Amino acid sequence: MGHGERERLLGLVAAHVLEHGVTSLTLRGLAGATGSNNRMLLYYFGSKEALVGEALRVVGEERFPVFATAWAALERGDGPLREDLHRTWSAIAAPGNVPFLRLFFEVFGQAARGDERWAGVLGDIGDWQRPAAARFAREGLPPAAARARATELVALWRGLQMTLLITGDRDAVDAVQRQALEAFCDRLG
Structure with a gap:
């Protein structure tokens, strides 16, 4: 697993954030939505905040x-x-x-x-x-x-x-x- 898996997860999180918002996000919920687990999300992104921040950038720059x-x-x-x-x-x-x-x-x-x-x-x-x-x-x-x-x-x-x-x-x-x-x-x- 490498860059491709990170990008795949980021795309899934971006879609989830766009549909469900950010107010009640949990790392566990994001892991479930992406078919991953907390440990892998933290491995690729460092923190929930960093992951959500990148997902919001993707939503803003790539989807809109x-x-x-x-x-x-x-x-x-x-x-x-x-x-x-x-x-x-x-x-x-x-x-x-x-x-x-x-x-x-x-x-x-x-x-x-x-x-x-x-x-x-x-x-x-x-x-x-x-x-x-x-x-x-x-x-x-x-x-x-x-x-x-x-x-x-x-x-x-x-x-x-x-x-x-x-x-x-x-x-x-x-x-x-x-x-x-x-x-x-x-x-x-």
Whole structure:
């Protein structure tokens, strides 16, 4: 058993985490879900936290790559900012991304409660301000203003994503997002 077995186990854990979340995960439960045992999981990953952290990375990067792609496209985009922002929202709020959003907000909640196990993971998958701030700076905003507007945009979108998860009313959320983004872009100048 080597690298292939480690990757197989990681894929199974990623699928399990995506379906069942992270709040009540146990090493024993993960071993059962993967057809492995505690000892082998610890051998390959060192700790439950390291295993779950890697699984969340896999979920974010490999199963839902549109998040990284959408933010990268916004950062390097050369079209009109308004259109690039609308395109980014459409990509990250697409119906196929709902399982990722559920998992993201679950981990976000755990980190917000001060659970240090999730802080590093959120840093990896939750750094949405950086590409937005880079784009706003390219559009001519001073660095501090670009960071502030990026924080505002991400807060708006996270709130709307959460509302989408809670209500399931995509049309209403998209309408609010369009109106809010138009006002946001008008303020940017």
